[in-house]
Amino acid sequence: xxxxxxxxxxxxxxxxxxxxxxxxxxxxxxxxxxxxxxxxxxxxxxxxxxxxxxxxxxxxxxxxxxxxxxxxxxxxxxxxxxxxxxxxxxxxxxxxxxxxxxxxxxxxxxxxxxxxxxxxxxxxxxxxxxxxxxxxxxxxxxxxxxxxxxxxxxxxxxxxxxxxxxxxxxxxxxxxxxxxxxxxxxxxxx
Numbered sequence: 165x166x167x168x169x170x171x172x173x174x175x176x177x178x179x180x181x182x183x184x185x186x187x188x189x190x191x192x193x194x195x196x197x198x199x200x201x202x203x204x205x206x207x208x209x210x211x212x213x214x215x216x217x218x219x220x221x222x223x224x225x226x227x228x229x230x231x232x233x234x235x236x237x238x239x240x241x242x243x244x245x246x247x248x249x250x251x252x253x254x255x256x257x258x259x260x261x262x263x264x265x266x267x268x269x270x271x272x273x274x275x276x277x278x279x280x281x282x283x284x285x286x287x288x289x290x291x292x293x294x295x296x297x298x299x300x301x302x303x304x305x306x307x308x309x310x311x312x313x314x315x316x317x318x319x320x321x322x323x324x325x326x327x328x329x330x331x332x333x334x335x336x337x338x339x340x341x342x343x344x345x346x347x348x349x350x351x352x353x354x
Contacts, residue, residue: 166275167241168351169268172252173317174282176306177289177296178332179339183282184250186340187347196244200254203236204228230260234267241274248277248351257313261320269324277350279321280343282332 174180181199188197207215208222214236218228233254241249255261268274284292286307293303321327328346332339 165247166271166273167244168248168277169241169274170248170250170277170347170351171254171279172250172282173256173279174332175284175286175289175310176303177291177293178282178284179292179336180252180280180282180332182336183332183339183343184252186336187250187343190340190344191248194246195248195250196246197250197252198237198240198244199252200233200237203240204233207236230255230257230263233260234264237264238267238271238274248347255317256310261313261317265320276324276326278346279327280346281318281327281329282339283329284332288333 172180172184184197184199188195204218204222208219209215214232217232218236221228237251237254241251255264268276289307290300290303294300318327330339330342330346334342
């Protein structure tokens with residue numbers, strides 16, 4: 165049976181990482197949560213071949229090539245201890261989307277169940293980002309990058325009928341309950 169993959173996308177400060185972690189904790193026997201950044205850090209720490217390649221890019225401040233990131237993601241999802249996997253923060257760029265979708269949508273071991281877009285206004289996202297102790301300059305850079313590809317990403321997933329927009333401006337418990345109810349409706353095993 166293929167693994168069920170649910171992608172969480174959203175602007176920096178949207179709360180997608182927190183949402184993913186809370187849902188995985190709530191359903192620890194049924195859901196595993198990964199973030200792209202954590203997967204890259206873990207591979208680098210392991211010293212694997214892929215990790216060594218990724219490290220050479222990270223050390224220069226460059227993005228790890230999409231093909232390498234997708235390989236890490238696919239490997240992690242296939243080896244996840246649960247049937248359902250939440251992945252936050254990928255794909256975030258149009259090039260990543262094209263490669264990822266060509267790979268994932270033609271893979272019989274992984275089934276993309278849904279893409280949840282956690283939607284918040286820019287002011288709230290900025291406020292949350294800064295409240296967590298991160299730099300506003302980095303926020304602005306990441307937000308610009310996210311917005312640059314958002315329309316294409318939304319259109320692509322909407323055309324595959326897997327995009328679900330979640331109002332991330334409400335309190336955390338309400339957002340989690342909303343996502344939880346939606347996941348229950350699409351995954352009978354949750």
